[in-house]
Amino acid sequence: xxxxxxxxxxxxxxxxTAVVDQWMKLLNDNMSSVLLTLNDEKMxxxxxxxxxxxxxxxxxxxxxxxxxxxxxxxxxxxIDKKHLEYWEECIDNECRPVDLKTEVIMIQExxxxxxx
Numbered sequence: 001x002x003x004x005x006x007x008x009x010x011x012x013x014x015x016x017t018a019v020v021d022q023w024m025k026l027l028n029d030n031m032s033s034v035l036l037t038l039n040d041e042k043m044x045x046x047x048x049x050x051x052x053x054x055x056x057x058x059x060x061x062x063x064x065x066x067x068x069x070x071x072x073x074x075x076x077x078x079i080d081k082k083h084l085e086y087w088e089e090c091i092d093n094e095c096r097p098v099d100l101k102t103e104v105i106m107i108q109e110x111x112x113x114x115x116x
Contacts, residue, residue: 005064005105006102007100010091011057037077041070042065042067044066049062
């Protein structure tokens with residue numbers, strides 16, 4: 001089994017901070033539904049970070065994913081459909097996402113064995 005470990009930065013559209021607040025609240029308030037979707041994606045860990053640099057807001061996605069998971073765009077889960085609506089409203093697609101380079105992956109064997 002191979003793992004895909006990623007950390008990607010996405011620029012938030014100007015003026016969308018309040019909508020991002022709503023988006024993050026939606027995900028946090030519906031975590032049981034969110035976690036169900038992760039299984040279909042073979043997503044073992046997914047974390048969203050938020051940062052502001054010189055007045056520009058960014059969201060970072062950190063994920064650890066296995067092979068052969070479905071793409072979120074192909075999901076039939078209602079929470080994923082809402083998630084993608086917020087994505088379209090908030091993420092600035094004119095600014096290319098930045099994939100940070102993975103240098104070292106440190107996962108305990110006991111944790112890794114449960115991912116197989």
